[in-house]
Amino acid sequence: MELIIATKEEINKLVSEEIIELINKNNHCILGLATGSTPIGVYDLLVKAYNDKRVSFKDVTSFNLDEYVGLEETHNQSYRYFMNSHLFDHVDINIDNTHIPSNKDDSNNYKIYDEKIKNAGGIDIQLLGIGSNGHIAFNEPGTPFNTKTHIVSLKESTINDNARFFSSKDEVPKEAISMGLESIMNAKRVVLIAYGKNKQEAIYKMMALEPSEDLPASILQNHPNVTIYCDEEASELLVNNLK
Numbered sequence: 001m002e003l004i005i006a007t008k009e010e011i012n013k014l015v016s017e018e019i020i021e022l023i024n025k026n027n028h029c030i031l032g033l034a035t036g037s038t039p040i041g042v043y044d045l046l047v048k049a050y051n052d053k054r055v056s057f058k059d060v061t062s063f064n065l066d067e068y069v070g071l072e073e074t075h076n077q078s079y080r081y082f083m084n085s086h087l088f089d090h091v092d093i094n095i096d097n098t099h100i101p102s103n104k105d106d107s108n109n110y111k112i113y114d115e116k117i118k119n120a121g122g123i124d125i126q127l128l129g130i131g132s133n134g135h136i137a138f139n140e141p142g143t144p145f146n147t148k149t150h151i152v153s154l155k156e157s158t159i160n161d162n163a164r165f166f167s168s169k170d171e172v173p174k175e176a177i178s179m180g181l182e183s184i185m186n187a188k189r190v191v192l193i194a195y196g197k198n199k200q201e202a203i204y205k206m207m208a209l210e211p212s213e214d215l216p217a218s219i220l221q222n223h224p225n226v227t228i229y230c231d232e233e234a235s236e237l238l239v240n241n242l243k
């Protein structure tokens, strides 16, 4: 795993430029996208690059990592709403080519999500954040490494972390649909971003300890092409332990 410690501004620039370069080389590329507060700066720079005519998303396909169970797409905390408002509504991507796992309307599209990704050619670059308990997407501690897209019961720590986005903790859904750890490992390249002190323990365990299902993100140690971008706060515990 490659580790890059930099400021938020530098990281947003590096990651967005990598995505722009990928699209400009292969305009039919497949992006694996993430939600949460972490990737917002990257999406802002992608929108800016589109407005500056440096990139077009016309032929790009995207697959998002996860979605809450039970929230309408129009709910301002649904991940569909997040993606539309932070990226899709502001660029020329064909909305039919943007995928978010769902169990809505009996379509249960999550059951064939991995197959859909495979049929599209596989994810070229998967963007990831990390939960303070080491989850990636919504794969909570204890998730078997070989899981595909599945329904998840959210841990108390994740509900607490995400309560800041809702008017009360009771409104946070208790379940989500998430790409599995195996689904994520199938991406050709993985870029994980972590900001802030709240992530430092997860980053330390992910990079310094043996891979374990107790810390889902540690599976990335087994992936051949991963870059971890951290700000100083998120990398503090790791760096102190390396000294």
Ligand code: GLP
Pocket: 034, 035, 036, 037, 038, 039, 065, 066, 128, 129, 130, 131, 132, 136, 137, 138, 158, 162
């Ligand atoms: C949620 C998402 C994850 C995300 C995590 C961290 O649990 N399912 O994909 O990585 O939150 O969120 P944030 O970036 O806001 O810290």
